[in-house]
Amino acid sequence: MIYVAYIPRTRLGNWLFQIGAALTTGQEVAFWCQGSEEAKRYIEARIKPLLPNLKLVLDVPPGTPVWKQQGEPAPLPPELREGDWILEGLFQNLRYLEPNDEPVMLGGGQGNGGPEESGLPAGLAYRAA
Secondary structure, X not given: OEEEEOOOOOOHHHHHHHHXXXXXXXXXXXXXXXXXXHHHHHHHHHHOOOOOOOEEEOOOOOOOOEEEOOOOOOOOOHHHHOOOEEEEOOOOXXXXXXXXXXXXXXXOOOOOOXXXXXXXXXXXXXXXX
């Protein structure tokens, strides 16, 4: 599981870049609200209409390693494809969003169907590593 770390004073655009980068790992993604019920309510009101199946969590397992955004934008390292990780950073560069051949519907449809199944407008799919 990849836990995207909420950064105070960020908004929806930031969160979508963070989630997009996390999805490139091919792992399940949750948004970590860092123990704040207030932040969770704020995030939920804005992101759930777009990503209804995104998990919002208050806590992460103790000892979960952190991977922080570093240096020049590049695809995330392969070690993030296994185990639990906290992803920290804004990832506001398309170089973090390296497409691959396996589409992932961000809305979380049950089957391999199209946007109507995920609840997203046509074309809102991402290709994860």
